[in-house]
């Protein structure tokens with residue numbers, strides 16, 4: 468494919484750009500090109516049991532490797548994709564690819580795992596969303612209960628009646644719902660009663676200053692208490708230190724996700740980590756070290 472052709476097509480796309488003026492038009496143009504060139508990839512970050520540190524599942528995180536710009540962070544390209552609608556295409560691809568990926572992880576681990584996928588507000592509100600979900604589950608053959616869909620408080624609150632109907636359909640497929648960045652959006656606790664939620668993902672903002680910050684400690688403890696009484700699972704996001712892990716584990720937080728227990732990684736690296744984990748379980752330490 469000629470470079471010139473790619474460039475002129477970019478010009479065509481940037482002319483159609485309709486997002487807010489602060490959007491980087493050239494980045495947006497590059498995104499359309501990136502879709503054609505296959506520059507988007509999925510990374511996977513382990514979600515682990517706080518006590519055993521055993522991997523329970525993975526969160527799927529999109530990556531864009533631009534040939535000259537390098538890694539473009541999701542914080543830059545997701546908002547653009549959300550504005551121009553490209554998130555529907557990218558999100559459908561991520562959901563399907565994640566469902567296809569999970570069995571390979573399970574095989575490497577020798578046990579059942581789950582896969583978590585972020586669903587943006589625009590994706591969630593798209594007419595075709597349930598078709599996209601069904602297509603991902605049918606194509607992959609993945610049982611719905613191995614899929615966790617992460618949505619934010621904001622997504623639920625745009626149109627609660629619509630959200631309620633979609634969530635009911637999602638749970639009909641046995642997919643579980645996680646509230647992502649919990650505590651940073653609308654904090655109307657009423658929605659915890661109204662909607663069929665299974666998981667609260669406590670935002671890194673409340674984790675990063677643990678255990679020193681008394682306020683964050685109070686918030687995290689209150690969330691853990693609430694979750695316990697509502698029978699919800701809690702995942703602490705952005706755990707980077709042993710002190711944070713110890714604190715969370717002692718307070719009964721069951722799951723953690725963060726750089727301490729694994730950064731987002733390509734699928735083949737995750738497979739290698741899972742095989743190592745399996746090996747560690749079945750082989751005594753001496754054997755692993757080559758002593759016997």
Ligand code: C2E
Pocket residue numbers: 512527528529530540541542545558561585586587617647648671704705706707724725726727731
């Ligand atoms: P998120 O869903 O809350 O994902 C967690 C983010 O925290 C990820 O950032 C992850 O790399 C980062 N993280 C995990 N552990 C640590 C830690 O210990 N320390 C720090 N500092 N950060 C940590 P990432 O991959 O840059 O993604 C940012 C956001 O972009 C995500 O936040 C999510 O809202 C969005 N996003 C990423 N992939 C997708 C996708 O496929 N679809 C949609 N709709 N949104 C996505």
Ligand code: MG
Pocket residue numbers: 526585617647
């Ligand atoms: Mg997430």
Ligand code: MG
Pocket residue numbers: 647648668704
């Ligand atoms: Mg999150």
Ligand code: MG
Pocket residue numbers: 647648670671704
């Ligand atoms: Mg977050």
